[in-house]
């Protein structure tokens with residue numbers, strides 16, 4: 001796609017349109033920090049799925065040209081646009097931040113035909129030996145130490161440098177390894193870090209896309225897509241936290257979750273009856289392991305028909321739910337989009353009569369196989385279909401269901417992928433599976449969220465497996481079918497940190513591992529590493545070893561209980577982080593590089609993370625290890641359990657026997673904690689305990705009913721705690737609109 005020489009440009013409002021010999025391009029000043037670059041080679045006026053409504057703000061800038069280079073300049077940066085839509089972005093001092101790569105794409109490996117044949121003969125993949133040019137493509141220069149973060153749930157390490165990925169939502173039951181190009185979600189957002197700058201790029205295009213961070217060639221990184229417009233946003237910032245704030249300004253922020261949703265959840269694909277669910281709920285209470293829900297996987301449905309209930313195995317609809325609710329358990333049920341193709345089944349009949357399912361190009365309903373056998377796929381891109389799906393949740397909320405878990409929404413299909421030409425619609429515009437695939441889960445998420453919000457009046461918990469950028473406004477996520485292997489315990493840290501940096505704050509992995517058999521040590525280390533996972537659920541697959549904690553020995557139970565209790569202790573801190581995230585877009589779980597970006601030791605730190613800014617967690621993720629090498633960044637850090645102080649900017653070796661996960665609190669911290677309960681709602685939280693470390697500190701704590709939207713009308717308290725060198729704590733109520741705590745105590749570390 002060579003645009004050729006610049007003919008002229010026009011500046012209208014926030015847009016600079018450039019006419020080239022072979023087409024046109026647009027540059028939009030969205031805000032003083034965000035610039036959008038577009039070649040509308042596929043469609044004029046493309047309406048983003050990820051970005052809702054106009055984000056344009058009045059911008060102060062000037063445009064001029066020098067030697068046929070268009071320069072757009074504002075207080076933060078200078079954007080230079082040349083022939084072929086080559087762009088270069090400099091900061092206000094004239095230092096280069098990011099530049100298009102002007103050379104050719106060259107794959108850095110050469111192979112003789114003989115070698116290729118030999119490789120192929122043994123079954124190796126030889127499809128990637130040539131550079132593949134995409135219909136939409138942009139190539140940028142890489143500097144020597146550049147690092148790349150973000151991209152949502154992609155596997156592997158924190159820093160994506162030297163790896164390549166694809167955005168094509170994929171249900172992959174095999175082991176997720178670090179080389180895997182595509183997984184369940186498509187979040188084409190990256191944060192680039194050069195030796196002296198940071199920036200963000202959001203490639204807003206929902207077709208199958210490709211991102212290579214120097215794997216093909218160490219001189220450049222590239223983005224390619226099979227179709228659509230070239231449409232990307234450059235995000236300027238002085239710090240990485242600025243980039244995340246801007247990205248979530250564009251695509252939206254994770255809403256405030258209900259407090260109970262942040263507690264512990266137990267699940268297994270394999271609870272096959274009311275008695276199974278009852279026994280697990282009882283196990284939780286008998287063993288004094290706090291728990292909010294024993295989740296209902298697909299077996300609760302009648303023959304996997306969505307919005308039905310198997311009353312033979314699970315009793316009269318609503319009975320089990322209200323029985324367990326008395327003991328504090330909230331019902332969370334799975335919903336798969338694939339709707340059984342069966343005359344007489346109400347969802348199918350209604351969907352057929354109203355024309356709600358995706359079709360083949362000839363207008364017939366498209367059918368593939370999923371859990372219920374032959375199944376059809378609601379076209380969630382249409383508002384009326386979303387409304388129908390949303391309203392269908394009444395069947396579940398009438399039974400007492402409190403939250404929904406959306407699965408198989410890549411969409412997964414057992415008889416090969418949906419054909420490219422399967423017909424969908426996006427808000428009135430007809431399209432096909434190529435454009436729609438990556439947003440199928442996103443639109444289903446909107447339907448579910450709207451339905452649950454309307455039906456319950458509460459802040460919905462919708463857990464989804466597949467999604468696109470922007471889905472964080474509606475959905476929590478989990479990382480799908482991981483395995484009970486040490487590699488996947490390790491991977492949860494970079495995966496959740498990158499999801500967080502991509503706007504998905506409410507994220508988790510299946511604790512203990514989904515597929516394969518867990519074991520005592522692995523389960524203990526997993527619950528330790530997951531204490532601060534924003535979404536906190538143990539889940540496993542049919543046929544794998546059971547992983548409820550009492551299936552092992554007393555030691556496992558004690559370790560498990562200790563860590564679930566720790567989670568309940570830290571609940572108000574985690575909740576505060578979500579509250580702060582409404583303004584900042586910052587996640588709960590953060591890689592150290594996010595707050596210590598000038599500290600090179602943090603750039604590739606995969607086995608520890610921060611919770612907010614004040615808590616550092618360095619779990620043991622190696623089999624057999626009883627000591628942990630911990631990196632502490634600048635400042636003084638206090639061991640949460642012993643209070644021992646450590647100076648930062650050094651590695652320490654920390655004793656970490658099986659029951660210990662090293663946790664450190666930063667100097668000058670005030671951390672709000674609660675007493676342990678067996679479930680949120682068991683007692684009112686009338687006592688707040690502030691854990692403090694030496695040093696000046698100021699901390700704002702949010703308190704509301706933890707459930708609905710009344711806080712938006714001012715029904716909340718905001719406390720400001722301040723502590724100075726003499727360690728005296730001053731409490732101010734900077735907003736009062738809710739019942740106050742009866743007691744505020746201090747625990748000094």
Ligand code: GLC
Nearest residue numbers: 269297298334407465480481
């Ligand atoms: C998928 C989900 C998994 C679920 C199973 C059965 O594999 O990822 O979490 O348990 O389907 O519904």
